[in-house]
Amino acid sequence: MDTAEFRRRGKEMVDYVADYLENIEKRQVYPDVEPGYLRSLIPEEAPEQPETYEDVVKDIERVVMPGITHWHSPYFFAYFPTANSFPAILADMLSGAIGCVGFSWAASPACTELETVMLDWLGKMLNLPEEFLAGTKGKGGGVIQGTASEATLVALLAARCRMVKRILSDDPERPEADIISKLVAYSSDQAHSSVERAGLIGGVRMRKIPSDSKFSVRGEALRKVLEEDKAAGLIPFYFCATLGTTPSCAFDYITEIGPICNTEGIWMHIDAAYAGSAFICPEFRPLLDGVEFADSFNFNPHKWLLVNFDCSTMFRSLKIWFVFRMYGLRGLQDHIRKHVALAKEFEALVRVDERFQISAEVVLGLVCFRLKGSNDLNEALLKRINSARRIHLVPCQLSGRFVLRFAVCARTTESRHVQEAWAHITQLATELLRQFPQ
Ligand code: PLP
Numbered sequence: 001m002d003t004a005e006f007r008r009r010g011k012e013m014v015d016y017v018a019d020y021l022e023n024i025e026k027r028q029v030y031p032d033v034e035p036g037y038l039r040s041l042i043p044e045e046a047p048e049q050p051e052t053y054e055d056v057v058k059d060i061e062r063v064v065m066p067g068i069t070h071w072h073s074p075y076f077f078a079y080f081p082t083a084n085s086f087p088a089i090l091a092d093m094l095s096g097a098i099g100c101v102g103f104s105w106a107a108s109p110a111c112t113e114l115e116t117v118m119l120d121w122l123g124k125m126l127n128l129p130e131e132f133l134a135g136t137k138g139k140g141g142g143v144i145q146g147t148a149s150e151a152t153l154v155a156l157l158a159a160r161c162r163m164v165k166r167i168l169s170d171d172p173e174r175p176e177a178d179i180i181s182k183l184v185a186y187s188s189d190q191a192h193s194s195v196e197r198a199g200l201i202g203g204v205r206m207r208k209i210p211s212d213s214k215f216s217v218r219g220e221a222l223r224k225v226l227e228e229d230k231a232a233g234l235i236p237f238y239f240c241a242t243l244g245t246t247p248s249c250a251f252d253y254i255t256e257i258g259p260i261c262n263t264e265g266i267w268m269h270i271d272a273a274y275a276g277s278a279f280i281c282p283e284f285r286p287l288l289d290g291v292e293f294a295d296s297f298n299f300n301p302h303k304w305l306l307v308n309f310d311c312s313t314m315f316r317s318l319k320i321w322f323v324f325r326m327y328g329l330r331g332l333q334d335h336i337r338k339h340v341a342l343a344k345e346f347e348a349l350v351r352v353d354e355r356f357q358i359s360a361e362v363v364l365g366l367v368c369f370r371l372k373g374s375n376d377l378n379e380a381l382l383k384r385i386n387s388a389r390r391i392h393l394v395p396c397q398l399s400g401r402f403v404l405r406f407a408v409c410a411r412t413t414e415s416r417h418v419q420e421a422w423a424h425i426t427q428l429a430t431e432l433l434r435q436f437p438q
Contacts, residue, residue: 001053009053010093016060017089021072025417029075030392033067069392074413077421078394080246080274080366081339081409085306087326091319102315115317116141122301122320125280125329129292144317148273149194151298156185156198156238159267159295163237166265180204184229185238188217188252190245192271198240205234215248215360215398217241219256226264238267241294243287244275247396247405248360248368251275251287258293270297277304278340278364281333287363304339304365305332306411339365339408342418346406349422355429359398365408368398371429373438375402380436384428391421 001009041063070076072084102111116134119142123133134141145151160183167179180203187195189208199206209217209225226236239261241252254270261268270291276299278284291297301307306323327335343365350356350369359368370378379402382395396403408418 005053012057016057021084021412024070024073025075025412027065027070027073028389029070029073030386030389031067031069032389038063038067072410072412073392074410074417075391075421076409077406078392078409079405080407081304083302083304083306084411085323085327087322088307088319091322095315095318098315100315108315111315111317114315114321115144118317118320118324119143121324125332126276126288127279127285128297132291132297145298147194148192148271148298148300149197151296152192152195152240152269152271153198153201155267155269155296155298156202156204156240159185159238159269160202160204162267163235163265167235179235182233182235183237184234185240186222186225186236186266187240188215188242188245190215190217190247190250191240191242192246192273195240195271204237211250211252215245215250217252217257219253219260222257223260226260236264236266238269240269240271243270243272244278244364246274247403248398249275249362249364249366250360251363254290254293256290258290262293267295268293270294272297272299274300274303274366275364277301277332278336280305280329281336284336284364304336306335335411336365339413342408342413342415343367343406345415346408346418346422349419353426355433359401359403367406368396368403369406370401370403371433377432377436377438378402378404381425381429381432384432385425388424388428390424 042059071082100108100111102108102115105112120133120135123140123142130140132140132142145154160180163183164176164179167174168176183204185199185202185204185206186209187206188211190211191208196206207225207229209221211217212221222239229236239257241254241257243251243254245251254268258268260266272279272288275284275287276297279288279299301320301323306327307319324332343362346367347358347362347369350358350367355371356369357372359370362368371381379395382393382402382404385391385393385404393404393406396405406421
């Protein structure tokens with residue numbers, strides 16, 4: 001492809017992308033394909049001779065789209081949002097063109113510098129304490145990781161290193177392997193599976209702290225487990241607090257946990273993968289109080305701050321820059337507030353239908369709800385919802401109960417989509433309850 005063709009194809013691709021996003025709600029949100037569907041649609045091996053661009057493009061609709069779950073459809077209410085915006089898409093294009101590898105300042109100065117400044121912008125938007133910022137003195141500062149899972153692992157490895165060094169400085173003869181075998185890391189029993197995985201990769205034992213009736217960890221619960229572990233000769237070194245848990249968007253009490261961690265020399269990492277974006281709104285910022293006790297803090301702009309997935313390669317700060325400038329703090333706050341208002345609208349619909357119940361406090365854009373009745377009944381309802389393919393939801397378990405999660409995800413979701421989704425859910429519930437009266 002030469003430059004002239006690239007210009008033409010690029011414009012065509014922009015049109016394809018704009019059409020895709022503009023008309024996304026006409027596509028079925030969840031695909032019908034079976035596992036392995038794709039292999040039979042393409043050759044077993046890469047082509048010997050070059051093919052034409054037309055041949056490749058034809059396969060987008062034939063091969064790829066039939067197997068896509070349309071995460072940006074306004075009928076997608078599963079998991080948590082993944083961000084998408086036009087400025088971020090354009091910045092990704094530019095990033096692809098520049099295509100440099102910014103592994104050090106000298107390798108491409110703008111990579112390092114834009115990333116540092118963007119993370120300071122973000123820190124200021126969240127009103128983080130001064131120590132979290134690089135500023136001009138360069139003491140704090142953030143870096144972009146690919147995912148929250150990576151950030152949790154990196155923080156755990158850093159905490160492990162800090163504790164091993166600290167013990168060795170007091171007791172230089174002690175074998176490092178002995179220290180590591182005694183290290184213990186903690187998280188809530190509601191934490192994302194990536195926290196447990198970080199412990200496995202880091203080669204340390206993990207303990208889950210029981211959460212309270214609101215699915216949050218309190219300081220007392222942590223203190224109790226710490227006393228037990230220290231009495232057993234173990235070395236507590238890392239606590240991963242969650243702000244906005246995956247199942248129900250619950251918040252650990254970091255104002256209680258933080259001081260305990262600081263006194264005990266335990267590294268407190270905060271995983272706010274989804275909820276972190278909301279802290280740019282002053283009314284949600286109190287949920288982050290206690291961050292001053294943390295050693296590290298992470299959230300995903302690629303979830304709820306309109307910056308497309310992912311942010312791993314440093315130059316990708318370009319898309320943060322584009323998005324922040326083109327939406328402004330106000331525009332980003334409006335986006336978060338709109339989603340929270342839609343979740344509240346859905347919650348209100350659930351609350352007036354006596355057949356249903358709300359299963360966890362609705363703080364941000366996630367509503368956990370269920371039919372009053374057995375787990376089997378709710379599983380059957382979810383199965384009917386997802387088989388109908390009009391909307392897409394996923395479940396979670398809360399205190400042993402099967403619960404449906406309704407997360408406001410797409411940038412383009414409006415009240416009418418929420419109302420339609422609820423009408424659809426209640427119609428399926430009515431049919432189900434007629435067949436299986438409770
Ligand atoms: N932590 C929490 C609280 C999450 O909700 C999620 C995903 O939803 C993750 C971590 C994993 O995020 P990532 O896919 O960025 O690793």
